[in-house]
Amino acid sequence: MLPIIQKSKIWYAISGTSVVVCIIVLFLWRLNFSIDFTGGSFLAIEFSQGRPEAQNVLETLKSLDFGEAILQNAGEKGINMRFREIDDVKHKEVIRVLKEKFPGAEERRFETIGSVIGKELKTRSLWALGAVLLFVLLFIAWSFRKVSRPVPSWQYGISAVITLFHDVIITLGAFSALGHYLHIEVGASFIAAILTVLAYSVSDTIVVFDRIRENLFKMRNVQFSDVVNASVNQTMHRSINTSLTILLSLAAIFFFGGESIKYFALTLIIGISIGTYSSIFLASPILVTWQERRKKS
């Protein structure tokens, strides 16, 4: 049996440092929001007769006078462009000019989003995040209502929610760094990925808690910390194997699913790995530390 609870200080140190680092990173670099959040236009063009230099394209676009454009190579022959919100007339003009200058240019995808809609997505995402945390707390408190000794059921909920914060902050921090160095953007699907990470992390934590609940009835005369440690050990195989199956399916999406859902899969890969770690090394140790503090006071 691995002494996971006994060494909880190590895990607290690791998690604490990571969270602090991620908060600093988030503060410094923010998130690289896509037009889903900021509003603006996105245009993907494929040049079937070879991709021109970005500088060339930029100069061509200059004549159209719509401000700054950010260009990025995509795939073998494509260029992705981002610029301010434009209307359809302007959009057609851009396509016409590009086709004239670069024969074989073909529009693959165009998106323009009003800034109002972007702002809405931000508020809605925050609401969703808040709602998930609240409902998880309530559900766990309810589901463990028959367990009140030695820790009340709502503490299971709080521990799970703390773990969730940990997972979200680290995933966000990772994407802040990815955005800073690799210009990976955070869009609407990122929200879906983050919430899925939450769902996974909670369900993973619940499996451990469930085992604690079961063992509390069986192991009457055993110290709480030992019950928790036994439970974590008993469920560890399952935790690791389940995340492996999920990571395998995500790896398939990451490598074969194509450009547009690659980073969606990456968010999940990062988040689910952290969620697996935290459900083993964080959620249950928090329960024990809490109980021991209460005992002392």
Place this chain on the structure above:
Amino acid sequence: MPIPLPHRKPIKRVSPISSRLTLPLTAVLVFLAACYAHPKLWDRPADFLNARVFKKISWELPHFKKTPFRLGLDLQGGTHLVYEADVSSIVGSAGDALEGVRDVIERRVNLFGVAEPVVEVNRVGDRWRLIVELAGVQDVEEAIKQIGETPFLEFRKPRPEEETTTLLEELKSPTSAASIARTDPYFVPTELNGRFLERTEVTFDPNTSAPTVSLQFDDEGARLFENLTKEFLQKPIAVYLDGAAISVPTVQSVITGGQAIISGNFTVREARQLADRMNAGALPVPIKIVSQETVGAALGSESVAKSLKAGMVGFLLVALFMIVWYRLPGLFAALALVCYVVLVLFVFKLVPVTLTLSGIAGFILSMGIAVDANVLIFERMKEEFKKGFGFSQGITEGFGRAWPSIRDSNVSSLITAFILFWVGSGVVKGFALTLIIGIIVSLFSAIFITRSLLLIFAGTRAEGWRWLFLQSPNVQTQMSNQTQSPNVRGI
């Protein structure tokens, strides 16, 4: 024999015989679902049999019903438009008016011959939006033009004079002018607008032979028009088109029957265009495009091919992992996963769920999650076997003890998925929906199907293949060890 445990709740046992009955039944159901999801599975053998066997008795097996998957715009190419409706001047319920806009736009969109256009009203706070999805439309510019140019017609009545005076005063002062700049000081909107139009045609004024547009209202519109003319007899009322007054006739008499004529310095061509557009439908509320997304058809089909590949690879990896790690039960879990894929695809077609890129990603991800219940059960089975439980008891115990964890963890995932579905828009909603379907179907496939498969072997010689079934080879010694330290092992 296992030791009876007083604190354990009894677990309902499934008799091997009933599992032998349910299994073929499940197989038939899954096969039918597979045929529905992929009709060729049925049609090919059916054609073969028809040609070789049934021809002789001049009878024919019918083909399976073909239903296509509903693909989202990102997978088949097309245009997604979001319009915002200006409801500031609306009288009555904004929701009703938006329904009117939706009907009109739906009619317009049908004119382009789009296969399954989606026109939806969407409300965010006090903003009303209209979402238009045109699959496979290549000429977006034309589509936008046609939708956007639909005129918005309304009748306005004069404002009370004192209001007009105050408004005119306010307009002079620079501070308040900005906030009321768009308010018409002379007229206020009425309930009567393009929604109630039945027919429009070009007519000519008998005196001046100038082209005019004659309007015929429906019953409700006629009633509203009659009231309006009664109330403002000998007074002007204004006809507004797209927010600008095009004619301000003075009401000469009460008009019953709902016929009105607009004369507004039209050329014949303009009058005809106006009448045509209004026949296709006049919008009861003005709308403005706020966001747009166009995906080329090539990109769409590329995405389909890529997600198919990712799905296959994902499936193989997960199945292989389960078989290597959990041996025969793992193989059954892989079989259950096949059933899972078939059933989910069946539900996707049946509902039907619009498949988007993120939705498919959710589906591939859910394959990894679907075997979670199996992992939980098998790990538990291993433990129960170690404690000395026999074959079928070990299996039922494993399933029974794992159930609370499976239930709780899936409920919490469902909570999150529902929240996602509820707050999310577009991309996120599709993902959430596939996740919800996946979670529910996986509960059936991972628990029911795997258990039935495992219990086939109960009471047969196969029970002796201990290694294949994850049973520890030396249970006896372990049991004697455990009984010496009952507290820690929980026995």
